[in-house]
Amino acid sequence: MTAATPAAPSTIPSFCQGIQFFAESLPGWNEYGKEPAIKAGEKLISSTSDKAAVYQTLLAADALRYLTLQVTSSKASGHPGGFASIADTIAALVMLGHKNIITEVGHHAPGFYSNVFLDRSLEDMGIETVQQLRDRFRETGGLLGHLSGQIPGLLNPAGPLGQGQHFAMAGAKLNPGVLFPVTIGDGGIGEPYVMSSFGHFNTAYPNVTNFLPILVWNGYSQEHHSMVSTKTNDETIEYWAGNGFQEIILVDAKDYDDSNQTSDYVDSTLFSLEGRMAFTQAVLEAVDEAAKSALNGTLTVLIIKQLKGAGVHKRGAQSHNLYPGDTAEKDYIANAMKARALTPEAWQLVRNNYERAAGGTASKVVLTESERDLPDLGELPLDEFPVGGDKKVATTAMGELVVHVGKKDPHFLVTNADGNAASGINNINIGLKIVHPTTDETYHQQPDGQVYEPLSEDACAGLAAGLALFGSRTLWCSYESFAINGLPIWQTVTQAMAELRRTTPSTITLFTAGALEQGRNGWTHQRPEIENYFAAMMRNGNVFPLFPCDANGIQVCYDWAVSTKNKGITITASKTPLPVRSTFEQTRQGLEKGAFVLDERAGDKTVVFAVLGDMILLPVYEAIEQLNAQGIGSKIVSVTSPRRLYRPSDVAWDTCTEADGGFLDDAGFAELFGGDALIAVTGGSSAMLEPVMLRSNAPRDVVSWKRGETASSAAAVMKLNGITAENLVKRSTELLG
Numbered sequence: 001m002t003a004a005t006p007a008a009p010s011t012i013p014s015f016c017q018g019i020q021f022f023a024e025s026l027p028g029w030n031e032y033g034k035e036p037a038i039k040a041g042e043k044l045i046s047s048t049s050d051k052a053a054v055y056q057t058l059l060a061a062d063a064l065r066y067l068t069l070q071v072t073s074s075k076a077s078g079h080p081g082g083f084a085s086i087a088d089t090i091a092a093l094v095m096l097g098h099k100n101i102i103t104e105v106g107h108h109a110p111g112f113y114s115n116v117f118l119d120r121s122l123e124d125m126g127i128e129t130v131q132q133l134r135d136r137f138r139e140t141g142g143l144l145g146h147l148s149g150q151i152p153g154l155l156n157p158a159g160p161l162g163q164g165q166h167f168a169m170a171g172a173k174l175n176p177g178v179l180f181p182v183t184i185g186d187g188g189i190g191e192p193y194v195m196s197s198f199g200h201f202n203t204a205y206p207n208v209t210n211f212l213p214i215l216v217w218n219g220y221s222q223e224h225h226s227m228v229s230t231k232t233n234d235e236t237i238e239y240w241a242g243n244g245f246q247e248i249i250l251v252d253a254k255d256y257d258d259s260n261q262t263s264d265y266v267d268s269t270l271f272s273l274e275g276r277m278a279f280t281q282a283v284l285e286a287v288d289e290a291a292k293s294a295l296n297g298t299l300t301v302l303i304i305k306q307l308k309g310a311g312v313h314k315r316g317a318q319s320h321n322l323y324p325g326d327t328a329e330k331d332y333i334a335n336a337m338k339a340r341a342l343t344p345e346a347w348q349l350v351r352n353n354y355e356r357a358a359g360g361t362a363s364k365v366v367l368t369e370s371e372r373d374l375p376d377l378g379e380l381p382l383d384e385f386p387v388g389g390d391k392k393v394a395t396t397a398m399g400e401l402v403v404h405v406g407k408k409d410p411h412f413l414v415t416n417a418d419g420n421a422a423s424g425i426n427n428i429n430i431g432l433k434i435v436h437p438t439t440d441e442t443y444h445q446q447p448d449g450q451v452y453e454p455l456s457e458d459a460c461a462g463l464a465a466g467l468a469l470f471g472s473r474t475l476w477c478s479y480e481s482f483a484i485n486g487l488p489i490w491q492t493v494t495q496a497m498a499e500l501r502r503t504t505p506s507t508i509t510l511f512t513a514g515a516l517e518q519g520r521n522g523w524t525h526q527r528p529e530i531e532n533y534f535a536a537m538m539r540n541g542n543v544f545p546l547f548p549c550d551a552n553g554i555q556v557c558y559d560w561a562v563s564t565k566n567k568g569i570t571i572t573a574s575k576t577p578l579p580v581r582s583t584f585e586q587t588r589q590g591l592e593k594g595a596f597v598l599d600e601r602a603g604d605k606t607v608v609f610a611v612l613g614d615m616i617l618l619p620v621y622e623a624i625e626q627l628n629a630q631g632i633g634s635k636i637v638s639v640t641s642p643r644r645l646y647r648p649s650d651v652a653w654d655t656c657t658e659a660d661g662g663f664l665d666d667a668g669f670a671e672l673f674g675g676d677a678l679i680a681v682t683g684g685s686s687a688m689l690e691p692v693m694l695r696s697n698a699p700r701d702v703v704s705w706k707r708g709e710t711a712s713s714a715a716a717v718m719k720l721n722g723i724t725a726e727n728l729v730k731r732s733t734e735l736l737g
Contacts, residue, residue, distance in 0.1 A: 011344050011345075012344045013344060013347055013348045013351070014128075014129065015120075015128060015129055015130065015347075015351065016129070016130060016344060016347050017129040017130060017131050018070075018129050018130035018131025018132070018133065018134055019066075019070065019130050019347070020070065020328055020334075020337060021334070021337050021338045021341040022341055022342065022343060022344055023341040023342055023343045023346070024343070025343065026059075026342065026343055026346055027273050028055055028273055028277075029343070029345075029346065031051075031055075032051055032052040032054075032055035032056065033052075033055065033056070033059070033345070033346065033349055034052075035052075036056070036349055036352040036353050036356065037050065037052050037053035037055075037056045037057075037095065037353060038095065038352075038353045038356040038357055039356075040356070041356075042356060043097045043356065043357060043358055043359045044095065044096050044097030044357060044358070045057075045095050045096065045284075048096075048281065048284040048285045048288050049281065049285075051277070053095065053284070054277055054280050054281045054284060055277065055280075056095070056349060056350070056353055057088070057091050057092055057095045057280050057283075057284055058088075058091075058276055058277065058280045059342060059346050059349065059350055060091035060094065060095065060118070060350050060353065060354070061087040061088040061090075061091040061280070061311075062087075062269075062311065062340045062342060063114075063118060063340075063342055063346075063347065063350045064083070064087040064090060064091060064111055064114050064115060064118070065080075065084050065087050065269070065310075065311040065312055065340045066337055066340040066341060066342065067110075067114035067117065067118075067130065067133070068080045068083055068084065068087075068110045068111045068114050068312070069084075069312050069313060069333065069336055069337055069340070070130065070134065070328070070337060071110050071113065071114065071133055071134055071137045072110050072137070072321075072322050072326075073313075073322060073326060073327050073328045073330075073333050073337075074134035074135075074137060074327075074328070075134075075137055075138050075322075076322050076323065076324050076325055076326045076327050077138055077145070077321075077322055077324075078109070078110045078137065078138065078145060078321065078322055079107035079108070079109070079110065079320055079321045079322075080110060080111070080309075080312045080313070080319065080321075080322065081220075081308050081309040081312060081314070081315075081316075081317075081318075081319025081320045081321070082105060082107050082108055082185060082216065082218065082308060082319075082320065083105075083107075083108040083110065083111025083112070084111070084308070084309055084310050084311050084312045084319065085216060085218035085304075085306045085307060085308045085309065085310045086108070086111075086183055086214070086216045086218075086304060086306075087111065087310075087311070088268065088279070088280055088283045088304075088306070089183075089214060089283055089287060089302070089304050090111070090115055090183075092280075092283050092284045092287040092288075093181055093287055094115070094119070094353075094354060094357045094358070095284070095353060095357060096284070096287055096288055096291065097357055097358045097359075098179050098181060098287075098291060098358065099119075099153070099357065099358040099362045099365060099366050100155060100171060100175075100178055100179065100180050100181070100366050100367055101115075101155070101180075101181050101182075101183075102155050102156050102164050102167045102168045102171070102180055102181065102182040102183075103147065103156070103158050103164050103182065103183045104158065104161065104162065104163060104164025104165060104182060104183065104184045104185065104188050104194070105158060105161075105164070105183060105184070105185040105188060105216065106146035106147055106158040106159040106160070106161075107146070107185075107222075107320070107321070108147075108158075108183065108185075109143070109144065109145060109146050109147045109158070110137065110143075112147060112154055113133065113137070113143050113151070114133075116151070116152065116153035116154060116361075116362050116363070117130075117133050118350060118351055118354040119153070119351075119354035119355055119357065119361045119362055120351075120354075120355060120361045120363075121152045121153030121361045121362045121363035121364075122151075122152060122153070122363075123361075123363075124152035124153075124361075124363045125142075125150075125151070125152055127142075127143075146158055146159045147159075148495075148496060148499060149469075149495070149496025149497065149498075149499045149500045150499040150500065150501060152361075152362070152363035152369070152501070153361060153362030153363040153366055153369070154362070154366075155167060155171065155180075155366055155367070155368045155470075156368075156466075156469070156496075157492050157493070157495070157496040159492060160488045160489070160492065161185070161187070161188040162188055162192075162193040162194050162458070163193075163462065163488070163489045163492060164182045164183070164184065165182055165184065165194055165197055165198060165211075165213065165462075166197060166459075166462030166463055166465070166466040166489060167180075167182070167466045167469070167470070168180040168181070168182035168211040168212075168213070169197070169198075169201050169208070169211050169463060169466065170463060170466030170467045170469070170470045170472075171211070171367060171368075171466075171470055172208050172209070172210040172211040173205060173208050173467070174367075174372070174411065174467065174470055174471065174472055175210075175367050176208075176210065177210065177295065178210060178367060179210055179211075179212060179291050179294060179295055180210060180211045180212065181211075181212040181214055181291075181302075182211060182212065182213055182214065183214045183216050184213055184214065184215050184216065185216050185221070185226075186215060186216060186217045186218060186219070186220075186221070186226045186228050186229070187220075187221030187222065187226050189215065189228060193456065193458040193459070193462070195243050196454075196456055196458075196459065197454070197456065197458065197459040197462060197463075198213070198243065198244070198245075199243055199244055200454035200456070200459055201459075201463070202244055202299055203244075203436075203437060204435045204436065204437075204452060204454075205435070206437070207297065209294050209295075209296075209297055209298055209299050209300065210294055210295050211294065212290055212291060212294045212300055212301070212302060213301045213302070214290075214301075214302045214303075214304065215236075215240075215301060215302070215303040215304065216304060217236065217303055217304060217305045217306075218265060218305075218306055218307055218308035218309075218310075219263075219264070219265035219307060219308060219316070220265075220308040220309075220316045220317040220319075220320070221317065221320075222317065222320050222321075223317050223320070224317055225316075225317070229264075229265070233250055233252060233305070236250070236303060237250060237303075240301050240303070244299060245299050245300065245301045246298050246299050246300070247290070247293045247294075247298045247299070247300040247301070248300075248301050248303065249286050249289055249290045249293075249300070249301070249302050249303065250302075250303040250304075250305065251279075251282050251283055251286045251302075251303070251304050251305065252305040253265075253266045253267075253268045253279055253304075253305060253306040253307070253310075254266045254305070255282075256268065256271060256275050256276075256278045256279035256282065257271060257275065258271055258272050258274070258275040259271055259272070259275070261307075263307065265305065265306065265307040265308070266306065266307050267306070267307045267309070267310040267311065267315060268280075268306055268310055268311075269310055269311035269339070269340070283304065286302060286304075287302065290302040308320070311336070311339070311340055312336050312340075313326075313330075313332050313333045313336040314332065367470070368469075368470060368471070368502075369502070370502070371471060371502050371503055371504070372470070372471025372472065372504075374409065374471075374472075374473065374505065375408055375409045375410075376408070377404070377405055377408045377409065377562065378408065380401045380404055380405070380555075380558075380559050380562070381400065381401065381404055382401070382555045382556070382559060382584065383397065383400070383555070384552055384555075384583065384584050385397075385551055385552055385580045386580065387552075387580055387581060387582065387583060388579070388580065388581075389580055390580075391577035391578055391579055391580070392550070392551035392577060392578070392580055393424045393551065393574075393575060393576065393577050393578075394424075394548060394550060394551040394553070394554040394573040394574055394575075394578065394614060395423055395424035395425050395510065395512050395554070395573055395574070395575045396424050396425060396427060396551075396575075397551040397552075397554055397555055398425070398510065398554045398555060398557075398558050398571070398573070399420075399424070399425035399426075399427040399428045399431075400427060401555060401558050401559065402414060402425070402428050402431075402432075402475060402558070403427060403428060403430075403431030403432055405473065405475075405562060406428075406431065406432040406450045407431070407432075409473055410450075411467075411472045411473070412450060412472070412473045412474065412475075413450055413451075413452055413463070413464065413467060413472070413474050413475075414428055414432060414450060414451045414452065414464075414474070414475045414476075414477060415451075415452045415453070415454075415459075415460035415461070415463055415464045415474070415475070415476050415477065416451065416452075416453055416460060416476075416477040416478065417453065417454060417455055417456055417457045417459070417460045417478060417482065417486075418478065418479050418482060418513075419453060420451065420453075420477060422479075422513070422575075423477060423479070423510075423512040423513060423575050424512060424575030424576075425477065425510070425512070425575075426444075428451060429443075429444040429451055430444050432449060432450040432451050433445060433446045433448070433449030433450065433451060434446075434449045434451045434452075434453055435447065435448070435449035435450065435451060435452055435453075436449065452464075456485075456486075457478060457482055457483060457484075457485035457486030458485055458486050458488075458489065459486075460476055460477075460478065460486055461476050461478075461483075461486025461487065461489050461490045462486070462489045464476035464490075464507065464509075465489050465490045465492075465493035465494075465507045466489075466493070468493065468497075468504060468505050468506065468507040468508075469493050469496060469497065469500075469504060469507070470504070471504050471505065472505065473505045473562065474505075474507065474508070475508050475509070475510060476490065476507070476508070476509045476510075477509070477510045477511075477512065478509065478510075478511055478512075479511070479512060479513040479525065480511040480512065480513060480514050480515065480527070480528055480530060480531075480572060480684075481513070481515065481518065481524070481525045481526060481527040481528070481530075482527075483509070483511055483530055484527070484529075484530045484533075487530065487533060490507060490509070490568065491533070491537065491568075493507055493568070494507060494537065494540070494542060494543055494567075494568030495540065497542060497566040497567070497568065497657065498540055498541060498542045498566065498655070498656040498657060499655075499656070499657060500566060500657045501657070502657075503565040503566055503657065503658060504565060504566060505562075505564075505565065506561060506562075506564045506565060506566060506567035506568065506569050507567075507568050507569070508558075508561045508562065508569045508570075508571070509569070509570045509571065510558075510571050510573070511530075511570060511571070511572045511573075512572075512573060512574070512575045513525070513574075513575055514528060514572065514574060514613070514615070514683060514684065515527065515528045515683060515684065515705060515708060515717065516574075516615050516616065516683045516714040516717050516718060517574055517575065517576055517615065517714055518708075518717075519710070519711040519712055519713050519714060519716055519717045520710065520711075520712070521710075522708060522709060522710035523707065523708030523709055523710070524708075525708070526707075526708025526709070526717065527708065528683065528684035528685055528705050529685060531545070531572075531684040531685035531687065531688050532685045532687045534570055534688070535642075535685060535687035535688045535690060536687070537568065538642065538643040538646065538651065539646070539650060539651050539652060540651075540652055540656075541651050541652040541653035541654070541655060541656040541659070541660070542566055542567045542568060542653075542656045542657075542658070542660065543567070543568040543569075543570075543643065544567055544568070544569045544570075544641055544643050545569075545570045545572065545641075545642065545643065545688065546561070546569060546570065546571045546572070546591075546640060546641055547572055547573075547612045547613050547614075547639060547640060547641075547642075547688075548571065548573055548587060548614065548640065549581055549582055549587075549598065549611075549613070549614050549617060549638040549640070550578060550579065550580045550581050550582055550614055551578075551580055552580055552582050552583060552584055552587065553582050553586075553587040553590070553614075553638075553640065554571065554573050555584070556584050556587040556588055556591065557571050557587065557591065557640070558571060560588075560591050564658075565658045566656065566657045566658040567658070567660070572613070572684075573614060574613075574614050574615045576615060576714070578614050578615060579617075581598055581599075581617065581638075582596070582598060582638065586598070586638075587640060590638060590639075590640025590641060591640055591641050591644075592644070592662065593644060593664045593668055593672070594639065594640065594641050594642060594643070594644030594645040594663075594664045594691075595610070595637045595638060595639045595640055595641075595644075595645065595664075595672055595673075596637070596638055596640065596672075597635060597636070597637055597638075597672065598611075598617075598636045598637065598638040599621070599624065599634070599635070599636040600633075600634070600635045600636070601624060601628050601633055601634050601635075602633050603627070603628065603631050603632045603633025603634070604631055604632065604633065605632055605633060605675075605676040605677070605736050606632075606633040606634060606635055606675040606676050606677075607627060607632060607633070607634050607635070607675060607676065607677045607678070607679065607732040607735070607736065608634075608635045608637060608673050608674070608675035608677070608678045608679070608698070609623070609624070609634065609635065609636045609637065609678075609679050609680075609681055609728070610637050610639055610673060610678060610679070610680045610681065610689060610692045611636055611637065611638055611639060611680075611681045611682070612639045612642070612680075612681070612682040612683075612684065612688055612689055613682060613683055613684065615683060615714055616681055616682060616683040616718075616723065617636070617638075618714075618715070618718075619715075619718060619723055619724050619725045619728060620636055620681055620725075620728065621636070622725030623725040623728035623729050623732070624636065625725075626725060626726075626729045627729055627732060630733075632732065632733075632736070635675060637672055637673060639689065639692065642688055642689065642690075642691055642692070643691075644662060644663055644664055645663075645664055645669070645691035645692055645695065646663060646691040646694075647663060647691075647694075647695065648661060648663045650691070650694070651663075666695075669695050673692065673695070673696055673698075674698075675698055676698060676699075676735075676736055677698055677699045677700065677732060677735035677736050678692070678696045678698045678699070678700040678701075678735075679700065679701050679702070679703060679728060679731055679732060679735070680692050680693060680700070680701070680702045680703070680704070681702075681703050681704070681723070681728070682702075682703075682704045682705065683704075683705055683718070683721075683723065684704070684705050685704065685705060686702045686704035686705075689702060689704075698735075699735040699736075699737075700735070701731050701735060703722060703723055703727065703728060703731065704721075704723075705721055705723075706720075706721045706722070707721070
């Protein structure tokens with residue numbers, strides 16, 4: 001490329017406002033830049049061997065690198081290096097008409113923003129020029145440092161490593177015939193979740209291959225060489241083959257190097273124009289071959305080996321991010337932008353191609369930009385058990401409703417790492433069948449089942465949450481103690497749902513086998529601390545942890561949950577037969593107001609027990625009998641939806657898509673929880689009852705979980721934690737003075 005200088009204002013396309021450097025001319029332009037390679041009315045280039053198409057793909061890659069560095073340097077912050085090494089492939093995908101592009105790498109965000117800026121998707125959020133792109137990068141209401149759920153044309157949020165493949169597989173499962181490429185960093189491939197989730201999904205759904213992992217093999221992670229940088233090409237191919245991939249396509253930039261770079265990882269932007277053209281054509285051909293292979297039923301991976309930081313300010317791990325002071329005034333950044341600069345005419349050519357690719361802007365054509373039609377579920381077959389009748393297993397009662405949902409909605413999926421039978425919901429397996437290539441009636445499994453059971457909470461949560469984000473109904477089931485391993489992606493999705501520009505089914509969970517039920521298994525199975533996460537997430541505004549008190553309550557909770565949009569809803573219940581204490585109407589009140597009165601007894605003074613859960617009610621009922629014998633009154637308030645008990649100002653509810661501003665007012669709170677003393681009781685985290693403790697003015701205390709231990713029964717576990725009738729009575733009398 002020739003020297004870069006400012007261009008005359010009259011010759012600059014309006015969207016280029018804010019670009020600091022333009023090239024005076026470009027080698028090859030007169031031969032290959034006369035007209036867009038994607039013709040008017042077409043959706044992709046006509047041939048991967050067409051030199052004009054190759055050249056214009058090269059220009060698009062340089063445009064992506066330029067914008068990524070321009071945008072990040074405008075805030076002296078952000079991550080240009082990783083995306084720079086895969087820019088050629090992203091450009092090739094677009095030129096071949098593929099825009100349903102997903103990433104596992106949150107650090108590639110500025111590159112992905114640049115990609116959807118070029119095709120005008122960001123105009124949907126008022127970003128029309130490069131200057132606006134720069135101004136709104138890493139600003140509130142703008143372009144977050146990592147991908148979120150609110151950016152037009154981008155399919156998935158991305159932050160924690162090892163998540164993107166779930167979105168790609170979810171998109172592929174729901175949309176046969178559409179390619180879902182997903183870029184995976186060679187640092188991220190060290191996460192065990194990535195490959196294991198591919199493996200189980202492919203075993204369960206061998207015909208769903210229209211997702212395409214693209215390994216960004218650039219030799220470096222954030223601050224050092226990546227661990228897989230030590231692998232040879234053959235070893236990397238063997239690794240993917242050993243994990244079930246049938247078609248492995250590797251493009252190594254070093255094979256096209258004519259600049260005598262010594263490293264195994266090279267920068268293609270340093271090649272001659274002929275060398276760059278050869279490499280770019282190889283990438284185009286590889287992308288085309290891999291896409292066709294994936295769409296034609298073969299589990300395929302595309303591996304692009306190119307040095308991290310190719311074409312930007314630094315190389316290797318040093319290119320990963322910018323630090324304070326890394327602005328365009330620094331010579332190494334300015335020089336890098338000048339080296340990648342295009343002429344105004346070239347910018348317009350790139351935009352023309354991008355606008356035409358795939359039939360329009362990503363904000364209009366990618367699958368997540370429209371709401372998915374869902375089958376009508378009709379009325380769920382709720383079965384109200386008589387209060388005081390036979391004991392019932394709450395999870396089993398909910399299982400019957402889950403089966404109904406699955407029968408009505410063929411895309412509905414239930415996931416569980418520990419097994420539904422172990423959670424009192426084997427009726428789900430019987431009704432919907434475990435998806436498995438081996439048909440076996442004994443274990444209720446068959447190839448077209450609707451129950452997905454990998455032994456990985458990440459795989460369970462990932463597919464369930466990914467499907468929900470992409471518009472399908474799901475249910476993630478887990479033991480409360482183990483769900484923490486799947487929580488990161490569920491948390492990512494709920495946050496994305498809070499800011500989506502569309503509605504989608506809520507992501508719903510069922511957590512069973514609570515700490516109190518796991519006595520013999522000891523502390524390894526007694527970890528209710530996950531409730532701390534949900535307690536904190538309630539303040540996001542769209543997260544609703546639900547705690548039904550019995551088999552009637554859980555049915556009403558699930559019936560409500562499946563009717564909602566853009567929420568994260570956790571239902572926590574026991575798998576043990578327990579008394580039926582409430583009516584449907586009481587739980588409906590609990591969902592609306594946050595809680596309801598379960599039992600009330602008169603006395604000289606009244607102790608209010610704010611109780612979260614079902615099994616935990618056993619010692620509370622014992623306590624009120626003892627208090628009653630002393631002439632002390634009591635009230636048991638079952639806390640169903642603690643989020644409703646916060647004050648509106650405590651929660652960021654008004655910032656959410658499908659904003660839910662339902663909170664119990666002060667008068668209602670006083671009516672429910674008013675008394676002479678209050679004790680909040682839970683077999684889990686005390687944080688979940690924070691809203692009660694914040695708002696009550698009575699003398700108050702919390703009795704809650706402390707730690708796990710091996711014990712012979714739930715009562716023994718409760719005793720170890722001080723959750724006994726005797727202790728509740730003692731605290732009551734102390735508070736009453």
